[in-house]
């Protein structure tokens with residue numbers, strides 16, 4: 171079915187583009203005003219107060235207003251009700267596309283096709299000939315290809331693991347990931363041209379903008395915006411709290427709520443792929459916070475000031491360390507990523523500042 175582009179949709183889209191950009195002169199303003207997001211998101215899911223999900227479909231009351239608003243929209247859920255695909259928040263997409271700095275003739279690779287909307291915006295700027303996108307979910311690939319065809323675009327959409335890039339079309343001048351990463355996959359560095367390729371990607375709870383400087387060499391800093399992208403698909407990350415309960419209780423120098431707010435971004439760099447949960451009393455006061463990482467390490471910190479931790483890495487030590495070395499207020503742009511053959515290192519406030527190695531899994 172072809173979703174009609176009604177006068178209302180055109181009008182809402184124009185207003186939507188105006189809210190995303192201070193300057194209508196931005197070439198991306200035109201693309202956001204032209205590309206119909208509703209074609210790519212004919213249905214999205216909205217979480218209810220009881221945590222269940224309700225579908226909002228094309229034609230439902232308020233559907234178009236939600237489509238043309240600055241909202242990330244969940245478009246796929248797994249059997250357990252966990253979101254597995256979405257159309258990202260438009261203002262974040264806009265900042266990432268601007269940071270990508272594309273020019274006519276650039277060959278671009280996108281990781282995480284999802285609905286195809288971001289790819290359609292790129293096609294609107296560059297035409298579809300030089301664009302490729304990778305997505306592991308075959309159903310999502312098929313739907314995206316169908317919708318791109320409706321808007322007259324035929325970029326290459328490949329069903330595969332974006333962590334391997336898409337070597338068939340390399341080298342790329344620009345690479346954009348729209349799925350959360352914990353490091354920059356070496357395959358993406360290899361598939362850039364050796365000098366000047368720009369890579370823009372969600373890394374932890376931020377967006378990194380990197381420039382390739384040579385073989386296995388790249389450098390860049392984080393954009394000033396927060397970003398919470400869904401992670402690359404992988405095995406479920408379940409905390410081993412049973413081992414934590416058996417571990418000795420020790421005093422903590424960090425209040426548990428710091429993990430949930432002030433240190434949130436920094437910990438996404440210091441403890442890649444970390445997850446948290448919290449326990450509250452009947453009056454809603456925080457009692458404890460749990461934190462765990464994909465390697466099986468976990469900790470529970472009580473509001474009383476005691477912590478227990480277990481597993482291969484003492485995760486709470488990393489929390490205390492981040493709290494000690496970072497100032498009260500941090501600017502994301504002051505975090506930089508340097509990639510060399512020796513590894514991937516994030517530094518804060520210059521080369522002499524605190525630093526964290528991003529773990530790069532063996533290939």
Ligand SMILES: C[S@@+](CC[C@H](N)C(=O)[O-])C[C@H]1O[C@@H](n2cnc3c(N)ncnc32)[C@H](O)[C@@H]1O
Nearest residue numbers: 255257282283284285287288332348349402403
């Ligand atoms: C936030 S959505 C992408 C949004 C998309 N660019 C759009 O405009 O709709 C993230 C997507 O990344 C995909 N994904 C997950 N793991 C991936 C991987 N290893 N390689 C490539 N894509 C992946 C998910 O299936 C999901 O569709």
